[in-house]
Amino acid sequence: MKFEIPSGARHMLQTLSDAGYEAYLVGGCVRDLLRGVEPHDWDICTSARPEETEACFAGHRIIETGLKHGTVTVLEEGEPYEITTYRTEGPYSDSRRPDYVKFVSSLEADLARRDFTMNAIALGLEGGPRDPFGGADDIKAGVIRCVGEPAQRFQEDGLRVMRALRFGAVLGYEIEEQTVRAIHENRHMLERVAAERINVELRKLLVGEKAGDILRQYPDVFRQFWPQLEPLVTLEQNNPWHCWGGWEHTIHAVKAAPADLIPRLTMLLHDIGKPACKSTDENGIDHFYGHPAVSAKLADQMLRTLKFDSKTRERVVTLVEHHDAQIPCRDRSIRKWLGRLGPETFFQLLEVKRADGMGQAYELVKDRLAELEEIKTKAEEIVAQGQCFSLKDLAVNGQDVIAAGVAPGPEVGRALSKLLERVLSGEVPNERKILLDLIGTAI
Numbered sequence: 001m002k003f004e005i006p007s008g009a010r011h012m013l014q015t016l017s018d019a020g021y022e023a024y025l026v027g028g029c030v031r032d033l034l035r036g037v038e039p040h041d042w043d044i045c046t047s048a049r050p051e052e053t054e055a056c057f058a059g060h061r062i063i064e065t066g067l068k069h070g071t072v073t074v075l076e077e078g079e080p081y082e083i084t085t086y087r088t089e090g091p092y093s094d095s096r097r098p099d100y101v102k103f104v105s106s107l108e109a110d111l112a113r114r115d116f117t118m119n120a121i122a123l124g125l126e127g128g129p130r131d132p133f134g135g136a137d138d139i140k141a142g143v144i145r146c147v148g149e150p151a152q153r154f155q156e157d158g159l160r161v162m163r164a165l166r167f168g169a170v171l172g173y174e175i176e177e178q179t180v181r182a183i184h185e186n187r188h189m190l191e192r193v194a195a196e197r198i199n200v201e202l203r204k205l206l207v208g209e210k211a212g213d214i215l216r217q218y219p220d221v222f223r224q225f226w227p228q229l230e231p232l233v234t235l236e237q238n239n240p241w242h243c244w245g246g247w248e249h250t251i252h253a254v255k256a257a258p259a260d261l262i263p264r265l266t267m268l269l270h271d272i273g274k275p276a277c278k279s280t281d282e283n284g285i286d287h288f289y290g291h292p293a294v295s296a297k298l299a300d301q302m303l304r305t306l307k308f309d310s311k312t313r314e315r316v317v318t319l320v321e322h323h324d325a326q327i328p329c330r331d332r333s334i335r336k337w338l339g340r341l342g343p344e345t346f347f348q349l350l351e352v353k354r355a356d357g358m359g360q361a362y363e364l365v366k367d368r369l370a371e372l373e374e375i376k377t378k379a380e381e382i383v384a385q386g387q388c389f390s391l392k393d394l395a396v397n398g399q400d401v402i403a404a405g406v407a408p409g410p411e412v413g414r415a416l417s418k419l420l421e422r423v424l425s426g427e428v429p430n431e432r433k434i435l436l437d438l439i440g441t442a443i
């Protein structure tokens with residue numbers, strides 16, 4: 001089978017080869033080509049030393065950030081190509097990259113240091129794929145298998161535990177049996193891995209099609225970096241709304257959420273505070289009063305531990321905090337919520353509430369799910385019509401209020417809030433003249 005290498009990548013391989021070096025595409029791009037999927041980036045491995053690679057591409061823009069580890073990034077028509085000298089690597093004590101690398105002379109030695117067989121295939125301009133570990137067969141069979149002895153590979157770099165789960169979630173491949181065992185047995189190796197590296201893999205994992213199944217099969221791995229998950233994994237919920245325990249409910253909610261980071265992370269963490277809030281009434285029914293606020297607090301901590309950026313963290317925490325809020329299906333309430341959260345967050349909250357409902361006893365929540373659809377339609381109309389739902393939409397502003405005789409200072413804000421309140425409730429229209437007339441009476 002001949003694989004189509006696009007002209008940019010072909011040019012890079014050709015340039016190195018014309019200068020007398022070996023050069024191959026390797027890693028994710030070869031895996032994707034073999035799967036029939038378009039690669040999203042291009043990694044090249046070569047026998048050329050970094051300074052030799054730089055000399056080959058003297059006319060190009062070169063980024064040297066990975067130089068210490070043998071990587072030169074060359075830009076060709078705006079596209080970055082990471083060109084890495086054949087190498088083996090030392091341990092990853094904590095950092096994003098191995099502590100040191102050792103350049104080697106053979107392609108096979110370079111492929112042997114790679115994590116999974118499907119990622120250890122090289123493709124050059126001539127001949128078929130170079131595949132000493134049977135990666136192509138594993139891709140065909142949909143199997144994730146370590147290169148070499150699994151336990152040893154996870155001990156060298158604990159991040160590989162997360163990478164295995166990430167590929168399982170994204171590609172939907174089965175993880176091979178010995179690799180599975182080694183993942184469970186070596187999950188503690190994640191303790192030594194920098195939070196930023198775990199973060200990169202977790203984000204990719206959560207938006208994978210099989211994220212829910214991976215959560216179900218490997219709660220022990222996730223607990224390794226987020227011990228706060230432990231009580232949720234074993235939480236029982238004896239409550240008519242719930243047909244599952246805490247973890248299985250979480251898995252269903254993650255699966256039902258759109259495949260984007262924010263809703264998936266929110267569903268993973270939305271009930272994290274439930275165990276701490278559990279009480280059982282005289283009829284043996286469990287309740288979890290106040291759990292959204294506790295969940296939000298814990299989610300904030302957990303996202304900080306894994307060094308999520310503040311935008312993602314704050315959004316997820318807001319959604320977790322409000323995931324259980326009652327939103328009446330009335331225009332005035334919807335306008336208030338739109339004003340409070342802003343449209344983007346509000347529509348995400350509706351997705352979150354839908355996903356949460358999908359993880360509950362369906363017969364009991366199906367009316368509520370239908371109502372959520374109605375709320376969504378109404379909210380879309382409100383936004384499309386440009387209706388007022390926040391101070392910035394109000395037909396008057398602070399200047400107007402002052403001009404109408406309110407003394408500058410906190411009174412101005414109070415006056416505007418009162419006017420907004422009356423507009424939101426539908427009591428008065430959002431019209432400048434009417435609002436200006438009201439200023440005298442509204443305060």
Ligand code: ATP
Nearest residue numbers: 026027028029043113114115116119120157159160
């Ligand atoms: P993606 O599609 O996410 O880019 P990828 O397989 O290209 O997937 P990268 O993180 O870009 O993943 O890594 C490129 C290649 O480097 C991998 O295919 C693998 O061969 C090797 N690799 C990356 N990280 C590790 C690791 N921690 N241990 C061993 N090999 C690794």
Ligand code: MG
Nearest residue numbers: 027028029041
């Ligand atoms: Mg890649």
